[in-house]
Amino acid sequence: MNLVEKNLLDSVDARTRLAGSNKMEILLFSLGTREVFGINVFKVREVGRTPRITKTPNMPRGVEGLISLRGNVIPVLSLAPFMQLEGSPPGLGKTMMVAEYSKRTLGFLVHEVDRIIRVDWERVKAPESVLSGNQGLITAVIDLEGGGLVSILDVEQILANAFGEAMIVDIAPARVDPDTSVFFVDDSVVARRKIAEVLDKLGVRHKHATNGMEAWTRLQGIAAHCIQSGTKIRDEIRLLLVDAEMPEMDGYVLTKNVKSDPRFDGVPVVMHSSLSSDANRAMGKSVGVDAYVAKFDAEALADTLRPLLER
Numbered sequence: 062m063n064l065v066e067k068n069l070l071d072s073v074d075a076r077t078r079l080a081g082s083n084k085m086e087i088l089l090f091s092l093g094t095r096e097v098f099g100i101n102v103f104k105v106r107e108v109g110r111t112p113r114i115t116k117t118p119n120m121p122r123g124v125e126g127l128i129s130l131r132g133n134v135i136p137v138l139s140l141a142p143f144m145q146l147e148g149s150p151p152g153l154g155k156t157m158m159v160a161e162y163s164k165r166t167l168g169f170l171v172h173e174v175d176r177i178i179r180v181d182w183e184r185v186k187a188p189e190s191v192l193s194g195n196q197g198l199i200t201a202v203i204d205l206e207g208g209g210l211v212s213i214l215d216v217e218q219i220l221a222n223a224f225g226e227a228m229i230v231d232i233a234p235a236r237v238d239p240d241t242s243v244f245f246v247d248d249s250v251v252a253r254r255k256i257a258e259v260l261d262k263l264g265v266r267h268k269h270a271t272n273g274m275e276a277w278t279r280l281q282g283i284a285a286h287c288i289q290s291g292t293k294i295r296d297e298i299r300l301l302l303v304d305a306e307m308p309e310m311d312g313y314v315l316t317k318n319v320k321s322d323p324r325f326d327g328v329p330v331v332m333h334s335s336l337s338s339d340a341n342r343a344m345g346k347s348v349g350v351d352a353y354v355a356k357f358d359a360e361a362l363a364d365t366l367r368p369l370l371e372r
Contacts, residue, residue, distance in 0.1 A: 085311065086179050087203070089211060090158070092141040093150040093172040099203065099211045101306055104335070106159045106166070108174050114153075121223045125153060128168060135159070137168035138223060140214075144198055162216050162335050164355055178205075185213070185308040187248065187272060198222070200248055201308045217249040217335065217356070226251065232363045234264035235370045237299070242266040243366070244283075245302035246276035246315070247333070252356065256302065256333070259359050265299070265370060273310030276303070277318055284324040295327050300369055305334035305345070313348045320349035329369045333362065 087099040088108075114126040114137050123143030124136050137157065141149035154170035180203055188202045200215035235241075243265050247253050253269055260267045270276035280298075287294050301319060303312040312332055319325045329351040345353045354365045 084179055084181055085185070085306065086177055087211065087213070088158070088177050089175040090156070090171045091173055091175065092144070092146055092154070094141075094146050094148045096146070097175070097209060097211045098140075098171075099178075099213050100158070100160065100169075100216070101213075102177055104160045104162055104216065106161050108156065108158050111153060111155055111157045111170055121225075123223055125170065130159065130166075130168075133166060135166045135168055137170060138219070139170040141170075141172070143219070143223065160216070162220065164358075165220070182273070182307070182311045182314070183309055187308045188212070197250065215249055215251075217251045221251045226255065229255070229258045229262065229359045232259060232262040232359065233367075234262065235367045237265060237370050239264070240266065240296075241299045241370060242268065242297060243300045243302060243370070244268050244270075244276070244280065244298045245333075246270040246273060246307065246312070247304040248272050248307045249304070252304065252333075255357055255359065256362070259362050259366075263363055263366065263370070273303070273307040273312060273315040275309075277310060277315055280319065280325070284322070288324065294325060298325075298328055300366065301325075301328055301330045302333050302366070303330060303350075305332060313344060316345070316348045316350055331365060331369065 086102040088102050088105055089097055089099050091097060112128050114128055116126040120126060123138050125139050126137060127134050128137055139153050141154065150172070154172050156171050156173050158169045158171060158174065160167060160169060185201045185203050188199050198215050198218050199212045201213040203211040203213065205211060243260055245256050245267060246269060247256065248271055257267060270279055283297050284294055287297055303315055305312040316330050316332065319330055330349065331352045331354060332345040332350040333354050333356060335356045342353045351369065352365050354362050
């Protein structure tokens with residue numbers, strides 16, 4: 062086991078202190094090509110050599126089989142063939158990253174892990190359409206100071222492509238005025254689509270942004286318009302729903318900005334994140350979120366939003 066593998070998760074407290082600093086830590090890895098990929102360290106539970114995998118029939122494309130890990134049976138997905146990367150070496154990746162995502166644990170096979178880097182979210186950019194190939198599996202791109210690009214995987218899209226999207230069950234509408242509106246922000250196409258479905262079933266109107274900086278710019282514009290027109294901000298935005306990880310400005314900094322601006326008094330902020338650990342909930346609480354709900358459980362999201370919308 063190399064140094065990265067030994068020390069991958071040795072400082073949760075230090076990472077928790079990143080809340081509100083607009084910084085993130087990325088684990089860099091390769092898939093056997095010249096490209097460098099990354100995943101948020103908070104999603105990764107451990108890294109080790111690829112274990113023996115039990116092949117099972119009728120697995121989705123890219124899912125190599127199952128393993129038993131600490132008493133749990135988890136699926137293992139080989140990223141290079143799943144992403145159909147040209148030039149990647151044959152066979153399975155020799156290293157496995159175990160990730161916890163939206164209350165689901167799974168293994169990702171990669172060629173090798175490199176190191177952990179700390180970057181400002183301002184340097185994390187949404188990919189241009191020409192860069193977001195691989196079936197839209199890249200959610201952001203980082204331009205490293207020493208040169209080169211890092212492609213950040215859209216794990217939500219990977220899970221949706223591999224295992225399908227969760228069905229939205231019947232959700233009772235909220236008892237609210239028909240003009241009630243929610244503003245939500247998320248950089249994942251899959252997440253935005255599922256959030257919109259839940260809000261439609263709740264019977265509320267909605268606007269959205271695709272990253273924290275875009276959201277903050279638009280929210281400031283809405284607040285300025287309300288002051289100019291003499292209307293209340295809650296008439297325009299009853300609730301703000303934010304993702305934690307987003308290019309340019311993360312959900313923690315966005316929440317701090319909103320909570321420190323008196324123009325948004327009375328507008329609750331709900332953090333909706335695939336990072337569902339106690340540490341991440343503590344991070345959300347430290348910046349003032351009114352509620353925290355893990356992705357993606359449609360009923361849990363609706364049950365969290367409904368009382369805040371109705372009060």
